[in-house]
Amino acid sequence: MVRVLDVVDKLNARVICGDCDxxxxxxYGFASDLMSDVLTIDTENLLLITGLNNLQTIRTSEMSDISFILFVRDKKVSAEMKDLACENGIVLIECGYSMFKTCSVLGELGLEPVY
Known part of the structure; x- marks a missing residue:
């Protein structure tokens, strides 16, 4: 188990939406830029790690009951993405690390893979 705060601290990341708790x-963590792969995951307490920063990522997460999204490679969240995520109670985080580096750090932190 890893707390959102642990992720933010370890990755020098920024919480864009959902910083109330x-x-x-x-x-669990799952890294993908393919939203079709994300739709196949049925796991609670999941952090989606992605570099795909568009509204489809938020909509896919909503459909898959994913409450945490971490954008890598210094991808920035748009105002529309932030609004949609906040409406749906999805925590959005941005970090500057590559996806590989991010996954390595999170694995060391104790985040479990989906498979």
Whole structure:
């Protein structure tokens, strides 16, 4: 189990939406830029790690009951993405690391893979 605050601190990341409770627990991580792959995941307490920064990422997360999204490679969240995520209670985080580096750090932190 990893807290949102742990992720933010370890990755020098920024919370864009959903910073009201940084003690929320995240158990699993899944990294993908393919939203079709994300739709196949049925896991609670999941952090989606992606570089795909568009509204489809937020909509896919909503459909998949994903509450945490971490954007890598210094991708920036648009105002529309932030609004949609906030409406749906999705925490958005941005970090400057590559997807590979991010996954390595989160694995060391104790985040479990989906498979």
């Amino acid at each position: 940084l003690n929320q627990e995240i158990h």
